[in-house]
Amino acid sequence: MKKQTKTIIRTVLLVFVALIVGINIYAFNASRVAGDILPMPFGVGLTVVLSGSMEPELSIGDLLVVVEQDGYAVDEVVVFQEGRIGVVHRIIEMDGATVVTKGDANNTADDPIDISRIKGKVVLAIPLVGYLVNLIKTPIATVVILAAAIWLLERSFHKEKEKDADQLEEIKREIEKLKQDNKNQDTNQSC
Numbered sequence: 126m127k128k129q130t131k132t133i134i135r136t137v138l139l140v141f142v143a144l145i146v147g148i149n150i151y152a153f154n155a156s157r158v159a160g161d162i163l164p165m166p167f168g169v170g171l172t173v174v175l176s177g178s179m180e181p182e183l184s185i186g187d188l189l190v191v192v193e194q195d196g197y198a199v200d201e202v203v204v205f206q207e208g209r210i211g212v213v214h215r216i217i218e219m220d221g222a223t224v225v226t227k228g229d230a231n232n233t234a235d236d237p238i239d240i241s242r243i244k245g246k247v248v249l250a251i252p253l254v255g256y257l258v259n260l261i262k263t264p265i266a267t268v269v270i271l272a273a274a275i276w277l278l279e280r281s282f283h284k285e286k287e288k289d290a291d292q293l294e295e296i297k298r299e300i301e302k303l304k305q306d307n308k309n310q311d312t313n314q315s316c
Contacts, residue, residue, distance in 0.1 A: 142274040168193040173255030178228030186256045190249040202247040
């Protein structure tokens with residue numbers, strides 16, 4: 126592989142690892158320190174469906190993209206914070222700043238909430254990807270990803286270093302051969 130390609134791969138790997146570690150640190154601080162279950166930098170957040178209350182539209186393990194809205198309407202699926210958990214339910218009734226939500230699979234509506242508690246509207250659901258996201262968010266997975274990235278980078282640098290050393294040895298052998306040939310020519314010309 127060319128040196129330039131290796132450099133690009135290393136850079137992409139480092140950016141990927143930095144993003145995962147950075148997002149995990151940000152999410153940890155937002156949830157543990159600030160009590161915000163769904164941090165939404167730039168008005169966009171990601172969450173994972175943890176219950177079957179929105180079946181069949183949303184299933185456990187779906188990754189949801191949530192976007193802040195200026196206003197909400199009946200029949201929109203939204204995410205709101207209930208204590209230390211996020212709830213993904215559909216708006217079934219609105220009265221001014223009061224909103225009533227309900228899970229599609231639930232028999233009863235939720236208690237009314239103030240519209241200010243809504244984090245955002247669900248705009249995209251990606252089936253099953255949430256399982257991977259939840260795995261990546263664990264401290265053990267973060268450490269494993271970081272260790273794997275360091276190992277891959279070190280291995281790549283080591284192989285490159287070995288290749289450079291082999292090339293240097295080849296050049297040294299070639300120089301010695303040229304010196305020897307030159308010496309033999311000088312000896313032949315002296316005779």
